Structures are given as C-alpha cells and as structure tokens.
Amino acid sequence: MTVTGVKNFFATRIEEENMKSKKQTQLAPHKSKGRPRTFDREVALHRALGVFWRSGYEPAAMSELCAAMEINPPSLYAAFGNKAQLFMEAVQHYEDVYWNATWQRMEDTRDIREAMATFFSEAAGILTSQEVPCGCMVILAATNVSQEAKEVNDALRALRQEGRDCFLTRLKRAVVEEQLPANTDVASLASTLNTILEGMSLQARDGMSSVELKRIAATAMTLLPAKDSEGDVPQRDKSAGVKTRKKRS
Amino acid sequence: MTVTGVKNFFATRIEEENMKSKKQTQLAPHKSKGRPRTFDREVALHRALGVFWRSGYEPAAMSELCAAMEINPPSLYAAFGNKAQLFMEAVQHYEDVYWNATWQRMEDTRDIREAMATFFSEAAGILTSQEVPCGCMVILAATNVSQEAKEVNDALRALRQEGRDCFLTRLKRAVVEEQLPANTDVASLASTLNTILEGMSLQARDGMSSVELKRIAATAMTLLPAKDSEGDVPQRDKSAGVKTRKKRS
DNA sequence: ACCATTACGTAACGCCCACTACATTAATAC
DNA sequence: GTATTAATGTAGTGGGCGTTACGTAATGGT
Numbered sequence: 001m002t003v004t005g006v007k008n009f010f011a012t013r014i015e016e017e018n019m020k021s022k023k024q025t026q027l028a029p030h031k032s033k034g035r036p037r038t039f040d041r042e043v044a045l046h047r048a049l050g051v052f053w054r055s056g057y058e059p060a061a062m063s064e065l066c067a068a069m070e071i072n073p074p075s076l077y078a079a080f081g082n083k084a085q086l087f088m089e090a091v092q093h094y095e096d097v098y099w100n101a102t103w104q105r106m107e108d109t110r111d112i113r114e115a116m117a118t119f120f121s122e123a124a125g126i127l128t129s130q131e132v133p134c135g136c137m138v139i140l141a142a143t144n145v146s147q148e149a150k151e152v153n154d155a156l157r158a159l160r161q162e163g164r165d166c167f168l169t170r171l172k173r174a175v176v177e178e179q180l181p182a183n184t185d186v187a188s189l190a191s192t193l194n195t196i197l198e199g200m201s202l203q204a205r206d207g208m209s210s211v212e213l214k215r216i217a218a219t220a221m222t223l224l225p226a227k228d229s230e231g232d233v234p235q236r237d238k239s240a241g242v243k244t245r246k247k248r249s
Numbered sequence: 250m251t252v253t254g255v256k257n258f259f260a261t262r263i264e265e266e267n268m269k270s271k272k273q274t275q276l277a278p279h280k281s282k283g284r285p286r287t288f289d290r291e292v293a294l295h296r297a298l299g300v301f302w303r304s305g306y307e308p309a310a311m312s313e314l315c316a317a318m319e320i321n322p323p324s325l326y327a328a329f330g331n332k333a334q335l336f337m338e339a340v341q342h343y344e345d346v347y348w349n350a351t352w353q354r355m356e357d358t359r360d361i362r363e364a365m366a367t368f369f370s371e372a373a374g375i376l377t378s379q380e381v382p383c384g385c386m387v388i389l390a391a392t393n394v395s396q397e398a399k400e401v402n403d404a405l406r407a408l409r410q411e412g413r414d415c416f417l418t419r420l421k422r423a424v425v426e427e428q429l430p431a432n433t434d435v436a437s438l439a440s441t442l443n444t445i446l447e448g449m450s451l452q453a454r455d456g457m458s459s460v461e462l463k464r465i466a467a468t469a470m471t472l473l474p475a476k477d478s479e480g481d482v483p484q485r486d487k488s489a490g491v492k493t494r495k496k497r498s
Numbered sequence: 499a500c501c502a503t504t505a506c507g508t509a510a511c512g513c514c515c516a517c518t519a520c521a522t523t524a525a526t527a528c
Numbered sequence: 529g530t531a532t533t534a535a536t537g538t539a540g541t542g543g544g545c546g547t548t549a550c551g552t553a554a555t556g557g558t
Contacts, residue, residue, distance in 0.1 A: 197448070
C-alpha cells in the first residue's frame with residue numbers, strides 16, 4: 001500500500017526470473033534448463049535485508065552481504081543484479097514484512113486517536129525489533145550517501161513522502177468523519193507526525209529503548225486536537241461516532 | 250554550552266599549535282622557527298565544515314576537502330591531524346557558529362512557550378541555511394557510518410544527548426517557575442521535542458523549505474501543556490508517575 | 499550421448515579511499 | 529653566512545570497494 005513504485009525505480013532488471021517462476025523458491029521444480037541454484041533466493045534476500053538494515057546502504061559491503069547470504073559474488077550478481085537493485089528489493093521486502101500491516105491497521109482503525117496511538121506504538125516496536133539498534137531502514141539506510149548513490153536515496157525519499165501522505169489521508173478522513181475539528185491544519189499535522197516518526201527512527205538508532213519510544217509516541221498523541229463538540233478546546237472525549245469505513249487495498 | 254567535550258574525544262592531538270599560538274591565524278607574527286603556513290587555518294576549517302555539512306562525514310573525501318580548503322594533503326594532515334580530528338574540530342566550529350547562540354537564547358528567554366517557539370523557528374532557519382539541503386550536521390553527518398567511524402558517531406551521539414538534556418533542564422525550570430503544570434512529564438516532553446528537532450533535520454535534508462519546517466515547529470508547540478490556572482487537570486496523565494530523571498550536567 | 503544453458507567457486511580487475519615519503523622552500527636562531 | 533625547524537607540492541603507498549573473467553559443474557532438451 002505504502003510501497004507502490006519501488007520495483008520500478010530500477011527499470012533495467014537483469015533478473016526477470018520471478019516472472020517465469022513466481023512462487024517457486026527452491027521447492028517447486030525448475031522449468032528452465034541450466035544448473036539450478038543451490039540457495040533459497042528469499043532466504044538470501046532476507047539475510048541481505050538484515051545487513052542493510054543494520055549497516056545502511058553504503059557501509060554494507062558486498063563481502064559482508066555475501067557472507068551473510070552464504071553465497072559468492074557471482075551468484076549474488078546473477079540473482080539480484082547489483083548492489084543497488086539488491087537493496088531496493090530488500091527495501092520492498094522490508095516494507096512487506098515489517099510495515100505494511102501496521103500502515104494498513106492505521107487505515108482500518110476507525111477512531112483516529114486509537115489509530116495513531118496504535119500505529120506509533122507498533123512503530124516503536126518495529127524500530128527496536130532488531131538485536132542491534134537500527135531505526136527504520138527507509139528513513140535511515142541511505143542518509144549520508146555519496147553522490148553515486150543518489151538514485152537509491154531518491155527512491156527512499158519517495159517512500160518517506162508516501163508515509164507523510166498516508167498520515168495526511170488518514171487525518172483528512174478523520175476530519176470528514178468529524179473526529180477532528182473542521183479547522184484542523186491536517187497538512188501541518190501530517191508533516192509533524194511524519195517528522196516525529198523520522199525522529200523516533202534516529203532515536204532508535206541511537207539506542208533508545210522501545211519503552212522510551214512509546215513514551216514519546218504517547219506524548220506526540222497530544223498533538224491531535226480535541227474534538228470540539230461546540231466550544232473551543234474542551235477535554236478529549238471519545239464518544240465514537242464512526243460513519244464509514246473506507247477500505248482501500 | 251551544549252558542546253563541552255568535543256575536543257576531548259580525540260585525546261591524541263597531533264596539533265597542539267593552538268596552545269602556543271592561540272589567537273594568531275595569519276595576522277600575528279609566528280613565534281616558532283620554521284616556514285610559516287601560507288593559508289588561514291580558520292578559513293580552511295570553515296570550508297571543511299561546509300563540505301562535511303553538505304556531504305556527511307564518510308562521503309566527504311579528503312580530495313574534496315583539500316580542494317575546498319585549497320591546500321594539499323600534507324598541509325591538511327600537518328594542521329589538523331587526520332580526517333576524524335578535522336571533522337570533530339569542524340563540529341565544534343559548527344556548534345559555535347550556528348547553534349550556541351540559539352541554545353543560549355532558549356535558556357535566556359523567560360517565557361517557556363516563547364523560548365521554545367523561538368528556538369524551533371531559529372532551528373528551522375539554521376537547518377536550511379546552506380544552499381544545498383543539509384539538515385543538522387550533529388544529527389546527520391555521521392549516521393550510517395561504517396564500523397571504523399564509530400568513535401566519531403559516538404561523539405556526535407553524546408552531543409545529541411546534550412541537546413535533549415538542554416530541553417529537559419529548560420522544561421524543569423519552567424515547571425519550577427510555574428509556567429508549566431506541576432505534573433508535566435518533562436522527561437517525555439524533552440525527549441519528544443528532541444525527537445522533533447531530529448526529525449526536522451531529516452526533513453530539511455530531504456529538501457523541505459524553511460517555511461514548512463516552521464509550520465511543523467509551530468504545530469509542535471501544541472505539545473506544551475496549557476498552564477493550569479488552578480488545580481485543574483490540563484494534561485493527560487495516563488502514563489503514571491515518571492521516575493528515572495537522569496540529572497546530568 | 500551430446501549440446502545448450504545456467505549456476506558455481508576461484509581469483510582477480512580497476513578504482514577510489516585515507517594517508518604519507520621525499521625533496522624543496524622559507525622562515526628563525528646563532 | 530650556516531644550521532635548524534617547519535610547511536609545501538609532487539607523487540605516490542597499501543588497502544578496501546563493487547564488480548567481473550573464466551573455467552567447471554549440474555541440469556534439461558533432443
């Protein structure tokens with residue numbers, strides 16, 4: 001959902017294997033002629049994801065990736081193209097495995113405050129889910145890269161922008177559903193929430209615990225303006241008045 | 250003020266010149282015997298700062314630095330030691346030139362809301378002051394560095410922590426001065442403000458304008474709980490009591 | 499059986515990095 | 529003057545990076 005155009009950032013795909021054998025990784029018999037590969041492509045990709053997540057894009061050396069994936073350079077290049085393509089595929093995998101469900105849950109949860117609180121709480125968990133402090137791969141893995149990795153950074157920046165847009169869409173819906181005041185500055189609020197998410201990612205990389213991050217998340221929830229029944233700024237109150245549920249896949 | 254121990258992170262200083270000739274850069278006559286240097290050390294340092302700020306620590310190549318500083322490698326190494334020491338000196342210079350006044354102003358401003366609003370507004374200006382999007386050097390210049398640059402990253406992490414501590418100290422004072430409710434969770438609030446500052450830095454590096462950043466800053470100011478005129482309950486207090494306030498100074 | 503095709507392991511390739519020998523030049527000390 | 533000290537420019541150093549030749553091994557097609 002949040003990730004739409006990742007695979008298209010590198011149009012020249014050396015590897016089109018997933019076209020002809022979509023589901024098979026190692027179990028299904030291979031249709032093509034040559035020697036079959038001796039490693040599980042998805043397992044290798046997942047291991048590469050771990051390296052990229054912990055080290056970042058440029059500090060992750062191909063030798064390190066090869067060691068973690070337990071394959072040699074020629075196998076890696078034959079299966080994934082090059083470092084940038086491997087990284088972008090790892091990012092796609094990362095979003096699918098770690099974030100998509102959480103984003104979807106934010107969209108599905110009716111009450112805006114519960115939706116946001118749950119999202120940020122879960123985010124705090126994801127950001128600290130690795131054994132080593134990492135933060136969010138989309139946010140951090142390509143910061144401070146040299147000029148030649150600009151394409152990768154641009155791709156990740158687009159994904160970060162998608163996150164901000166998700167916040168905005170969700171907040172707009174909350175206004176329509178009268179869970180937020182009509183005069184709420186949803187644009188600034190969405191940007192601020194996205195800013196906090198990115199900041200939390202930096203904090204997580206600095207070693208902040210999940211508990212502390214969730215405390216920040218809880219504090220950030222006070223950014224959501226109280227629903228004005230009629231007056232100005234009363235206390236927060238949740239008498240659920242949900243109308244429609246916009247499900248989008 | 251915020252920067253205290255930068256110079257001590259690299260105890261082995263090749264260059265102790267600033268001990269024997271503290272103020273002279275090029276103007277004052279040199280006391281020592283040998284051939285005098287033909288470049289202004291502070292000017293060179295300032296140019297190095299620009300390169301590090303825009304490129305980050307590791308992407309900044311020594312060749313790039315030499316070109317910007319208009320000196321050759323041997324002169325650079327003789328004057329600054331090595332890349333890490335040059336960077337830390339640039340960080341010190343960066344704090345002095347760009348941030349110290351702003352931090353100090355936050356401390357000096359009586360009203361907490363005005364202090365915070367001014368700080369974040371000025372921060373938005375600093376983060377976008379370079380021609381190229383950069384963000385904050387302390388926050389971003391050493392993210393995603395390889396293992397061998399860990400010392401540099403640790404030094405910057407300590408500086409980031411100092412920033413959070415500055416927020417905390419200022420907030421505590423505001424509580425004492427009864428500008429914030431007594432039950433304010435100053436620890437979480439300080440962490441959240443620091444998180445937003447770091448997030449703003451990432452946004453700035455992604456190209457966000459000063460205007461948008463200031464909009465975020467204004468939105469973030471709603472995090473500050475309203476001053477309770479009497480014993481009312483102005484702020485949510487669901488996270489129980491807060492302990493573990495680490496006082497460090 | 500034989501070929502075409504594909505993945506494999508070994509061993510490198512060229513490039514750029516931070517860093518430095520070395521001879522030279524320019525100042526002070528005596 | 530001569531000696532001493534220190535900064536300079538040229539031209540490299542070794543090392544790690546991403547990537548790839550190349551010969552071999554293992555499959556399917558016929």
